[in-house]
Amino acid sequence: MTDHQERDTPWRLCWPTAQGRVTRARLKTHPEDFRVDETLDRDTLMGHAGEHVCLYLEKTGDNTEYVARQLARIAGCRPLDIGFCGLKDRHAVTRQWFSLHRPGREGEDPDLVAAVASHWPVLAQGRAVRKLRRGEHAGNRFVIVLRDIEGDRAAIEEALNTLGRRGAPNxxxxxxxxxxxxxxxxxxxxxxxxxxxxxxxxxxxxxxxxxxxxxxxxxxxxxxxxxxxxxxxxxxxxxxxxxxxxxxxxxxxxxxxxxxxxxxxxxxxxxxxxxxxxxxxxxxxxxxxxxxxxxxxxLVVRPEALAWRWREDAALEVEFRLRPGQYATTLLSDIFELEDMSLGRHNE
CATH class of the missing domain: 3.30.2340.10 (TruD, insertion domain)
Structure with missing residues (x-):
């Protein structure tokens, strides 16, 4: 294949699954259907001293990079001085840590937290000796609600059991x-x-x-x-x-x-x-x-603590943990043909 042909050929963006998809489902019908909690090794990275203020925020409707830019504005520092461990989706309810470089300004931390809390709930805080960097969190915990599911429940649960045991292509x-x-x-x-x-x-x-x-x-x-x-x-x-x-x-x-x-x-x-x-x-x-x-x-993404329950509204709630750099939608797509309902809201 020549370079010209390579440019003109549509890129493959859907790859083969290990199990073969057993059903269809709708994802992110509401932001609350996709919840992510970032886990950080606080004992290793954080304490009560250091040049960086660390804040654990909950956000809905804002992506990570937007929040980082706004934190820099609120804190009066450069965007380069804001650290985080990973990018989180806009159309979801996500909890994640951010670090803000504020050396020698410990006495101003309460005012800073109050200013940030006027935009996003601040769930925890601390200080660290260095900036948070990509991929150094322990992992992410997901709680995902899938709606309008088609297919046999027994077959779906069997596929989920296999997914928990074997994992999926990463x-x-x-x-x-x-x-x-x-x-x-x-x-x-x-x-x-x-x-x-x-x-x-x-x-x-x-x-x-x-x-x-x-x-x-x-x-x-x-x-x-x-x-x-x-x-x-x-x-x-x-x-x-x-x-x-x-x-x-x-x-x-x-x-x-x-x-x-x-x-x-x-x-x-x-x-x-x-x-x-x-x-x-x-x-x-x-x-x-x-x-x-x-x-x-x-090559393998294997969920930790995979569990699920059928809800009264016929939706399926799935919960699991993944290591940094692994995708929840990649895992679920091994058995579900997912329709991402947030895609039509990206330009809102």
Whole structure:
């Protein structure tokens, strides 16, 4: 496939499931149908001293980046001085931690908390010696209500039991790739030399154009991972290690986050991963021209403490915990064909 053909071909944004979907359901009919509680290791990260104020907020109808910008305005600091561990959905009720760089201003904390509380409920607070960073939370707890479910309840519960025991393919969610894969199309147009020139400069890291390049680059990396995982789902060995696996400590199967040099896998597994990426020469060239090292990501997302109950309104309430970087909708999509009712509200 040529680069021109690759741009003109619609991107695959729906990948094969392990179980095969057994029913349909509506997701996010109301914001309260999708609840997320971020879990932070407070003993490790937080105490009563440090330069960063940490606030645990509940928000509805606001995405994480918007809240971070507003916190910077309220606190009188730069957006760069606001930290958080992960992006949370706008059309949901979410609880998450934010850090605000406020050195030497401990006496002003009560006034700051009061100002923030006029916008969002402040559920807890503390101070930390460093800024909260992406992915360093312990995980997320989800309580999700699925409505207008079609299908046999016994078959659905059997699929849920299998999901709890075996897990599901750990795909990146389609929202990462932009509308109809627009982030991927833009990634193909990136100038790798420009991306390298931007590294190492704190001023340039705040530049919007650079941030967009990083987002497109990340989307391409995630999409290649999904393509490799899809090939392994189709082959039936997505949930076990193959010969050539780089052997993580827990001996769990992983897939490539592509980089300069391609993949860390060897043998048959490395051959499979290189063959999949070779179908997309534009991306292959993009990564070979950067200095980003290859990394690995688990192929399996396995929910912790999975439980469910049928409600009186015939809706299904599902509860579980996931580790950072894992998607609740990816997990549920292994057995439910989900209709996201929030999509029509994105432009409201």
């Amino acid at each position: 795909y990146f969610g389609p929202q990462r790739f932009g509308h109809q894969g627009s982030n991927l199309t833009r990634a193909l147009a990136l100038d790798p030399d420009a991306l390298k020139r931007r590294r190492g400069s704190s001023r340039n890291r705040r530049d919007k154009t650079h941030s967009e390049r990083v987002m497109y680059f990340s989307a391409a990396r995630a999409w290649l991972f999904n393509e490799v995982l899809a090939a392994r789902v189709e082959a039936g060995h997505w949930d076990r290690c193959l010969e050539g696996e780089p052997a993580p400590p827990e001996r769990a199967p992983t897939g490539p986050l592509w980089g300069d040099g391609g993949t860390l896998a060897e043998g048959p597994q490395g051959e499979l991963e290189r063959a999949v990426v070779a179908r997309h020469p534009g991306f292959e060239r993009l990564f070979s021209a950067t200095r980003m090292a290859p990394e690995r990501r688990p």
